[in-house]
Amino acid sequence: MFERDDLIIEARHLTKSYQISRNRTLTACDDVSLNFYKNRTLGIVGESGCGKSTFIRMAVGLEKPTSGEIMFHGKNITERKGEELRLSRRNIQMIFQDPGEAFHPRMKVKEIICEPLLNYNLIKKNQMDSKARELLEMVELPGSFAERYPHDMSGGQRQRIGIARALALEPEVIICDEITSALDVSVQQTIVELLLDLQKRKQISIGFISHDLALVQQFAHQIAVMYLGNVVEILSGKEVSTKARHPYTQALLDSIFDLNMDFSKEIVSMESEIPSPLNIPDGCPFQNRCIHCMKVCRAEKPGLWEIEPDHLVACHQFNRFNYREDQ
């Protein structure tokens, strides 16, 4: 399913730490390795503060990693700067969470969606009108919207403008940071459908960040679950509801309200708070909230082990299992 040839971005061991005071550092992202493939969707799921936004900000180049490297078609782009950085931005575009804040309020829609093209001298000013119409049609909006301002559009329409702007440069990768969380469910569905339709037509790679596991599992080819800066499980979207193994993924699944759930059963929830990222415990980051916590979890941090093809789990329970099988 994931061909080496289709690999576009490879993030290798990305770590980002912020110095809070002289002897305290906050590790927002700890040794994260994830890949973006052509025509595939990578979903990143986790609670607030789990480092998912930090990770993609590094992948897009908005933030410099403390260590680790980002490979774009096999070329290291971690240290790019100046003109090189500017040109490389063409290939990776981003759509933001709040469509109300992502645009300049005094720019017309046509100026917004054509700005990236003008920046790279791909069109001339007098071509703006026709190009804007073309892009608007792509995101299923009437061409007359070109003359509007962002404030006289609904949230869903604005998010479509966000998609049009991101796709104007025909990037190979687009990153969506919680793009549906400010929208109503019915609008959310149409936005997701549009995105998938565009993916099919243009073979783009999508990075989709969300806290809504139920939404992401509908269309992501691969899902990475993050917890306190660490990736704890990577598996295919289709298998989330049946094959998730990590206790944290299980807990997330248990606390989702679902229309097909058993309404007579009480909802299960973790009763503890997520620990502060400033004092992540040694060993497994999830140890304090885990019901299967063992001695080894407090001492040693689990690596990501492959328990079946394309399914990786960072949990000591599965390490032991592997070990036994090897014997």
Added chain:
Amino acid sequence: MLEIQNISVNYNKSGKPAVENFSLAVKQGEICCLVGESGSGKTSVIRAVMGNLSRQGRVTRGDIFFEGDSLLSYTANDWRKIYGTEISMIFQDSGAMLNPIRTIGSQFVEYIRAHGTYTRKEAWEKGVQMLEHACLPDGEHIMKSYPFQLSGGMKQRVGIAFSMVFKPRLLLADEPTSALDITMQAQMIRQMMKLREEYGTSIIMITHNLALAAYMSDHIVVMRDGKIADSGDRDHILHHSQAEYTKKLLSAVPSLGGDNYV
């Protein structure tokens, strides 16, 4: 216990009403959820019950009865007697309700003493007890904290603790979980269900999460453009609804192991 009869809410005299002909009856111990898209008038309904419609908002038609009394005829003084003690409210973001430069304790004590006759010390103890009841262990510590020292989930639980001090008979909740992570959300919902079991509190809750509404409520009202599009119990809404709009909403909700696009 609460009866809303054909109310209409207008924000300006000439314009279209935000809520039109809305009726709802809530019994003691009943949980009712209002669902609908943004702009469908859910918040206007709750605010009308609470008597604090924003800006020029007014109830132009109909009436609201709480325990047989018309709430619309209440004066500011009458309101003060029932706020907090009979009817209380949880907001979407309890952090915004708290004063950022005062400790939780000082605000909690003020709140308790404003509505009941307690000494400072009694009020403090009551506060600690309520916080612990709302699943915030170490209430003393929370009382001495400032709002910025607490996480979003903790602040929301402080909001619950505030609203439950006087065991109100009616609790209004405006999207209390939408700013929270899903694990926190499940915790909050369990807590609210506990209130009903322990005190027989009736709850009217606004949510845009249909599955959540189905899980917790005895009665679901689907709103659209200020009108009731559909209403009924869980079974009716999920399985036997005739309303096109309800079906459309249901089909848009992502479901685990349900439809898959790839």
